[in-house]
Amino acid sequence: DAGVIQSPRHEVTEMGQEVTLRCKPISGHNSLFWYRQTMMRGLELLIYFNNNVPIDDSGMPEDRFSAKMPNASFSTLKIQPSEPRDSAVYFCASSLSGIGQQFFGPGTRLTVL
Amino acid sequence: TQLLEQSPQFLSIQEGENLTVYCNSSSVFSSLQWYRQEPGEGPVLLVTVVTGGEVKKLKRLTFQFGDARKDSSLHITAAQPGDTGLYLCAGAGDAGGTSYGKLTFGQGTILTVHP
Numbered sequence: 001d002a003g004v005i006q007s008p009r010h011e012v013t014e015m016g017q018e019v020t021l022r023c024k025p026i027s028g029h030n031s032l033f034w035y036r037q038t039m040m041r042g043l044e045l046l047i048y049f050n051n052n053v054p055i056d057d058s059g060m061p062e063d064r065f066s067a068k069m070p071n072a073s074f075s076t077l078k079i080q081p082s083e084p085r086d087s088a089v090y091f092c093a094s095s096l097s098g099i100g101q102q103f104f105g106p107g108t109r110l111t112v113l
Numbered sequence: 114t115q116l117l118e119q120s121p122q123f124l125s126i127q128e129g130e131n132l133t134v135y136c137n138s139s140s141v142f143s144s145l146q147w148y149r150q151e152p153g154e155g156p157v158l159l160v161t162v163v164t165g166g167e168v169k170k171l172k173r174l175t176f177q178f179g180d181a182r183k184d185s186s187l188h189i190t191a192a193q194p195g196d197t198g199l200y201l202c203a204g205a206g207d208a209g210g211t212s213y214g215k216l217t218f219g220q221g222t223i224l225t226v227h228p
Contacts, residue, residue: 004155031213042201042218042219042220042221043156043201043203043218043221044218045215045216048213048215050213055213056213056215091155091156093155095214098213098214099205099206099213099214100214101158101161102158102214102216104155104156104157105155106153106154106155107153107154107155
């Protein structure tokens, strides 16, 4: 079975550009999480969706960040405009339920120059 | 805000040695999870401990949840180079319960086991 799929795996962009990260959760999972990992701050939850509805976005750093889940098999995390401090590894995770085991994707390494 | 402090941050040992990683908080968690993450990959769940005082063993790894459900430890016996990686603890919810399993992660322990 395919795990959580994320694309792209690596993204290098210039400050001010729009960045879109994509995630395909495990089929049948109804909960999806976006995380950001940096050396300084570790792994932080950005937003949580349940049944395609955003439930908790308190971790989204600012208005430049937005996330959508148009259907059960696809989610995007968009940064517009991007800044160098957004450089990090962004992970998507999914679970059968909000309290179930979370399965992480391989991450997208974002570098903003 | 619930915080989890992991120690040590870095651990470099020789194959065959034993080690312990600690995860401490001033908050109570409904459960605590341990993950292992390898370079270029996402974290993978090793174990979930739920009951205060609970001890779980996974081959050479022993996980313990504190009686008060505020702290946990991971002990590895006879470490091997294949154990090298980033180990993360994550607390779920709090004593009052949450609507979902929101995880609060520790900063992680980077373990290097030299052959």
